[in-house]
Amino acid sequence: MDAAKLEAQLAAANAVLAQVSPLLGGVALLVRMVAHLFARQGVSIAPFADEIARLEANTADAQAAINAFRTKYPG
Amino acid sequence: MKSRRALAPVVVLALVWFQACASAPPAPKQALVAHYAADVMAIVTQQQTLVTQAAGAGLPVATARELTDANQKIVDAATQLASALRTYDNAATLEVRHLSVQSVEAAIALLNQALSQAFHVEIPSGITAQILALYANIAKLVTDLQTEIAKGWS
Numbered sequence: 001m002d003a004a005k006l007e008a009q010l011a012a013a014n015a016v017l018a019q020v021s022p023l024l025g026g027v028a029l030l031v032r033m034v035a036h037l038f039a040r041q042g043v044s045i046a047p048f049a050d051e052i053a054r055l056e057a058n059t060a061d062a063q064a065a066i067n068a069f070r071t072k073y074p075g
Numbered sequence: 076m077k078s079r080r081a082l083a084p085v086v087v088l089a090l091v092w093f094q095a096c097a098s099a100p101p102a103p104k105q106a107l108v109a110h111y112a113a114d115v116m117a118i119v120t121q122q123q124t125l126v127t128q129a130a131g132a133g134l135p136v137a138t139a140r141e142l143t144d145a146n147q148k149i150v151d152a153a154t155q156l157a158s159a160l161r162t163y164d165n166a167a168t169l170e171v172r173h174l175s176v177q178s179v180e181a182a183i184a185l186l187n188q189a190l191s192q193a194f195h196v197e198i199p200s201g202i203t204a205q206i207l208a209l210y211a212n213i214a215k216l217v218t219d220l221q222t223e224i225a226k227g228w229s
Binding site: 048049051052054055056057058059061062063064065066068069070072073 | 105106109110112113114116117119120123124126127130131136139140143146147149150153154156157160161164
């Protein structure tokens with residue numbers, strides 16, 4: 001590829017970049033807004049509800065085991 | 076036509092970015108806290124079952140009661156922790172999330188206190204090797220959890 005051709009391609013690429021840059025900023029803002037709206041609606045962006053559910057289930061099991069003891073040894 | 080071509084990579088980038096936001100990995104610290112606490116509660120369940128089986132068959136009923144009361148405190152603290160973690164997970168604003176971190180930390184402190192009380196119940200030797208082994212497992216989990224918490228909240 002000769003230098004003139006390369007220069008022309010670079011100029012074309014720069015022109016596209018110049019068009020795209022402000023758009024990228026706008027899209028970034030839009031994505032942030034949507035993510036924020038999702039978060040406000042209670043949709044977790046960092047979900048770990050499964051682990052909490054496991055904690056709740058295991059805690060309920062422990063309570064059941066305690067209740068079994070208290071039924072067997074009341075008072 | 077030219078502007079449509081220019082828009083294509085922008086749209087693709089936006090989709091990739093949005094996908095990355097939507098499927099971000101779990102908040103490691105909070106997920107670990109829930110994970111360790113769930114493991115602790117599984118062991119507490121096993122321990123309580125053993126206590127019930129051993130009560131009156133070598134393990135004095137009074138000691139079994141003391142252990143059961145200690146376990147009840149652990150259950151109460153774990154319930155509070157799960158509730159605080161749920162509030163954290165569902166927080167609609169950063170302010171609520173920040174406040175719920177304080178609740179999570181308070182519940183962890185309560186859980187630690189309840190666990191250390193349980194460790195202080197004197198268990199007669201001989202019959203209780205399994206119970207002591209379970210306590211050792213709990214102690215290891217608590218140490219791991221404290222190491223994680225010491226690194227700070229993300």
